[in-house]
Amino acid sequence: MTDLPSPQQLRYLVALAEHEHFGRAAAACAVTQSTLSSGILALERLLDAALLERTGGKRPVFTPLGHELVGRARIALAALTACVESAEAAREPMTxxxxxxxxxxxxxxxxxxxxxxxxxxxxxxxxxxxxxxxxxxxxxxxxxxxxxxxxxxxxxxxxxxxxTIAEDPFVVALPPGHPLAALAEIPPAALDGAGPLLLLEDGHCLRDHALSACGTAAPAPGGEFAATSLHTLVQMVGGGLGMTLLPRLAVAGGVAAGAAAELRPLSGGFARRIALAWRxxxxxxxxxxxxxxxxxxxxxxx
Known part of the structure; x- marks a missing residue:
């Protein structure tokens, strides 16, 4: 019968890959650094294979096999977690x-x-x-x-x-006195050439949604000032630096309160979809x- 790694050993391996530091990985697993190191060494002995290169550096360096086993360990841990979740869901749903x-x-x-x-x-x-x-x-x-x-x-x-739970239409935020503010709602084509389009920084999905709604390509790197939050975007618009698209959810939640921006619906049915997602x-x-x-x-x- 084949000896199998323990879930704890797999957790140590995954934590080390995620935190890239023995001390932080040990803290994430609520054990001492020596315990984590010993657990990974025991895993290597069990498998009769090196998962880490012992170079003496501060950051762990995984062997090619080590990298492969990190991925397999994640899958195995997810499967074990699903076993527990199945029992809990059958016993008492929504607890x-x-x-x-x-x-x-x-x-x-x-x-x-x-x-x-x-x-x-x-x-x-x-x-x-x-x-x-x-x-x-x-x-x-x-x-x-x-x-x-x-x-x-x-x-x-x-x-x-x-x-999918609901659609969240886009609202155009314009600087004070902008000519497009005379319209009851704004067609996407009218935004082309109407001024700089202000966006969230790369990595926010709303950035891609806004570009898609406007039919606009992403600006060249360094060719724009990207905001880190919707509140910053609205303040930039109110200061006359450009226009942006906001989700109606954020507008209803007060993101534009106190700002000088003019708000108008974007016509054409452009919206993002709010949804739940799971494995x-x-x-x-x-x-x-x-x-x-x-x-x-x-x-x-x-």
Whole structure:
């Protein structure tokens, strides 16, 4: 009978790959550095193969086999987690911890209305929140560090399963006195040549959604000033530096409050889709779908 690695050994290996530092990996696993090092050494002895190069440097250097096994370890840990989740979901649905990730252009504007509703509907659900850019959330989901994502589609999510909840139309934010502010709603074609288009920095999915709605190619690197948040974008627009597109969710959530920007709907039905996303074949898929109704209700109130 073949001796198999323990889940703890696999966790040590994955943590070391993610944190690229023995001390930080040990802290993430809540063990001492010597315990983590010993665990990985025991794994190498079990496999009779080197997973790390012992170069004496501060950062771990994985062998080609080590890199391959990190990926396999993630898959194995996700499968073990799914076993536990299946039992928990069958025993008591919508209870216990749920690690939810969301993007910065949704979380601050939806969660204040959504959280009281979730507490009322699912009082035994313990929700842990993480806000980050979509690509990093998708990576955390694939690695099993998150259970569920609340994000905007379309996005390059690989093999995730999704449940679309609602559409979030775009609103054009214009500087004070801009000629297009005379229109009740603004066609995308009118934005071409109407002034600089201000965008979030690269990595925010809203940037790609805005460019797609305008039918505009991404500016050349260094050819624009990119903001890190919607609040910064609105202040730049109010200062006369250009125009931008905002999700209606953010506008309803007060992102433009106190700014001098002129707001007009973008015509043509251009919108991003707000959706839930989870790992394929997750045993908690039906639980995740059950969250779509309270989220849609919270969105209808905006």
């Amino acid at each position: 216990g911890p749920l690690r939810l990730g969301t993007i910065p252009t949704i979380g601050p504007y939806l969660l204040p209305r959504l959280m009281p509703r979730l507490r009322a509907d699912f009082p035994r659900l313990r929700l842990w929140l993480r806000e980050d850019q979509a690509d990093r959330l998708l990576e955390a989901l694939a690695a099993g560090r998150l259970d569920l994502l609340l994000l905007a589609l379309p996005c390059d999510g690989g093999g995730i399963e999704t449940e 394929p074949r997750s045993p908690r898929a039906e639980e995740f779908r059950a969250l779509a109704a309270p989220i849609a209700e919270a969105l209808r109130g905006l």
